[in-house]
Amino acid sequence: MPPDNAADSRTDSGPHARHTLTQHAFDELAAGKGGRRTVAALWDSELSRRLILLRGLYDLLDDQPDGPLLPPMHAWHALERAQEGAPAAVTEILLSPSVGAWLSFVFREHARDHASRGVVGHLNVVALACAASAGQSFATRIPLRDGRAYVPLRGLVHFGAAEPWAVADAKTEDGRITIAFRGEELAIPDDGTDTDAWYSLRRISTGDAAAGTLTVWLDDLDPLRDLADPIPPSRLNDEEVLHWQQLLALAWEVLTTHHGDVAGAMIGGFTTLVPLPMGPSGETRSASSGDAFGSIMCSPPPDPVTFAVSLVHEFAHIRLGGLMHLLRLTEGDESSILYAPWRDDPRPLGGLMQGVYAFFAIADFWRRHRVVAKSDKSAESADAALAEFEYAYARAQAADGLATVQASGGLTSNGVAFTDRLAEELGSWAGDAVEPAIARLAQLVSDAHRAGWRIRHCTPPTDDVMKMVGLWDMRFTDSVHIGLSTVDSDPGMRQWSHGRLGLARRSILAPDQCHAATRETWAAELTDADFALFTGDALSARKGFADQIVEDPDRVDAWTGLGLALACEGQRGASLALLRRPEVVLAVYRRINAAAPRQVSPVDLTAWIAQVITP
Template sequence: MPWTDFDAFARGGGGPALVRHLRATERSRRLLLLRGIIDQAAKSPDVSAPLPPPEWAWELLARIEEQDPAAVETILAHPYTGSWAGYTTRLCRQDVTGVCPFWVHLGHVHCLAAAAAVRAGIDFEAELPIWQGTVSLPTLGVVRLHTGEAFGVARVSAGNDGIVFRNRHREVRLPDDLSTETAGWQPVRPIISWHGDLRLSLRLDDLDPYRGLYEPIPPKRLSPLEVESWRSVVAGAWQLLTTNLPDVAEALTVGLESLVPAPAVAFKLPSASTGEAFGSAIVAYSSDPEQLAAALVHEFQHIRLGGVQHLAALHTDDPRERLYAPWRDDPRPIGGVLHGIYAFFGVTAFWRALAAAEPGNALAAFEFALWRKASWRTLRAVYPDESLTDIGRRFLDGISVKLAPWQEEPVAAGPAAWASMSARDHYATWCLRHLRPDTNAVSALAGAWRRGDSWPKPGRLPEPRTPTPVPDGSWTDARTDLIRLRLGRNGNTALRTHGPTVPGATKADLALVSGDHESAVDGYRTMLTTNPDLPAALVGLGLALAARGTGPAARALLHHPELVRAVHRSVREETSTTPHVETVAGWIGRFTH
């Protein structure tokens, strides 16, 4: 990859040409993995039984390549060919079985070859693995064959009589039109969206066994009504992307080809992708086109970065979970943080464009303000990290070219204030759960409290720098979910109607986001009387007190919440009377910054 292309990629550009280059890279990588799997299997011929050796599938692919190279290319480019190759390679290296017997995973190579042969329209015969009554033809669909066992073998033949699958229980003949669903055949269904001259063509894949993130999963068929709902919301998201981020949309037509539907999650839109499945995104259903558009950009950024990381090392191998990421509730390794920065750089770009196009869209302004600061803060924090390579710093430099000027762009006061509250909420809660204050400092402060010192002077308090991945307390994003309700469609009405159903939301949270700060303070105080260790209540009280005006208790609860809780724990364990945690926070806040 030329440096000019790398720099364009880092700035969020590069267009379709760059994505095609990354696709070519993935093709080479998958061929190497495929050949490696076949060579490894050849060392122990019995591992493929009861199926033929994988070399047979390679020979079939070679024959198809001579007659119809495009059919082989489609199979090699299929995202889940990459997932299968990576998963099966790890099984080979680690000498473990996996979700299915090893021969089933290994035998999936015959499914890949058979799918290419069906696409090419050539005569062939093959034996394929059956898993829970299904035989996979990647990119096309699955055949349903009744079987009395979890795993089995199907025989397929293609000739003048059509394409027929058989086992000892049943025979299934594929329809001439493979998009037609029959009793024994379920096709992968397409989503095709047009806006202007840009066409997005996706497979809505609820069938491929290797479409998951970590390991194979059985088919989970959507109903026709669910498919139409997906088509409708994707069309709306595509219109937003082509209108507001046309350059990204153009590249996305080449870089995203498969969408794995996940169940809807109330007030959330979780999504995921993996570097092994270049071109695929797993996305939960949402009826909101704006949120789906942001999720598609988010995963497309991950897809592109995953492809680049197969060409260049942005960081050394450092799996330590040690860094704060404003989009996660756990400490992250450097690789995960870099992925997050690039993904939310893309998300920021989308909300920025939408907020500019729709000045009255308070939610878009909030999302822009929230994610521009989160991405920039994280980029600056990791830039000097020793694990970054020179290429990694060049990557961050490219992002900075775009992201730095965005920090100065005006955002309406209301959405900006809510974004600031959400950011403080997330960071303070993360600190409570993952930072452990210096034990000597805690002992000194607890001792000073017990002696009744009004102004202890412990000197500069040691700052906890290394987080632990083991959390201390629960996590909830309820307040940010409530903020989005308030700033979204129907605003306060939606907050009153749907706010109480937000998972994890309390009456105090509702009062805080509604602007009733006195009720919020009272509510959090009551919660802390029952459970003084509760992260959501400790941070919530800090936010509510800060909303009324700055003060030492709010300062301590938002900037040193882990210290407040640790000192309060020590005090209540060693004294007969337990002070309210707010009192201890106010005392600590008088001499901390």
């Protein structure tokens, strides 16, 4: 089914022409692909979106007092002149991730009545950058936050300590920008060098004409380069810049050698790399934002393959974000109540759709890379096994999430067509053979995450729980229906799932060193029962988890661990009760244990609930 209004990008004429996609481009994206022409069409629509947001901002400011800054019309006329004189240069600035992030930030702040004159006054800085790139003369006043101002695609001026908001005089002539503040005048270098009051935005490149050259901005300056509120610059030293250059070169080699179609699309769609600090557990962190189209945030990866898969992951978000700016795929309720197999918190439908698409891309990466790892004679056998695991796990995550999206009832006609095509592509992988031991491990981690999510976020009906307590006293054995659980979005929920996933990976890479993981941050909450479970001793795991529950019935990981151990022992019925409705077992046990502490076996109660409960 074609997308609604399918056509070439901006095929209509006139002042109100609408952007759409060709059927081919829509099908490409729905199949998890999208080459350079499709990405170019997304950029085209993104430019129109930025222009609309700019006009909306101008209209918003039209009747507001000017304060110490010049009237908005002054900046607007400069933008119009620059666009007329040098449209390509202005387009490059307006399409920079920093301008997109700033425009969205302004409207979010306005919706909360927080849009200060300094925030919206960045329009003057954008106009200054555009006038300079067009080689036109322009003078204005620009806001400084903490003595700093970011000039898109050029860099950051920093005048030292100042009040939260101040104003500087700025002008440009013949492409050169000069900024004056409290007696200090800075002429911005045009050769990419730094000064005492100026950091230049740097670029790094890799590749060659044969494989394809990737050039990106290395952004450590833009205050809106992160996903949330403005942050200070985090200037990389020369050694760190070189390190990122080398990391990118090695990851790019992986992509161009084994994932050429993705690499080709990235050349036109990945424009900015934002270094992030390492995660608290040492894991590689990555992120992207639809507002900052083309930008990828990533912490230093441990190896080229990890970096490559992170880029693939985030580039999928970029492509889908561009499509979702153009076509509505979801509608209706966006409450955060849906299960995402890669998140520890409930998600809204739009966010879940984004995650499904990204994990499809991750699975596709590992689907190819496992073949590469198996054929690489110099690679360790454990590396091939890990690639196999990552594929099996990501494929399961994508399939599980996609099923939830398709059953949500919140898809538009375009959303239905999109997910049907994605499901068709994902379904074509069903026949891929995976080593049985690896498949079992991936299933174990998948079950652990789903059960862990349910026991933390789902609450069964109180009346049904009390009914079960009474039936337990009678040892009732007929079928009982338990109503649907409610979902608590709990936005403050911390991450909790890294331990068992990390242990699964460790059991592949270094099975004889699993217990040594207790000294690492990510494994801090794992217990001996977890280690027994992931090293194949299901009996010890079951006993260990049961003892933990008797000691503390609220140890939710002990309950899910018990379900996993029962599954490994072949006790299917009891395991399903804990893996599919763990919140019910926990709620009933709490009530019974409160009246008769330590007198009920968690295993016996679980087996009974499995016997009587119906879905």
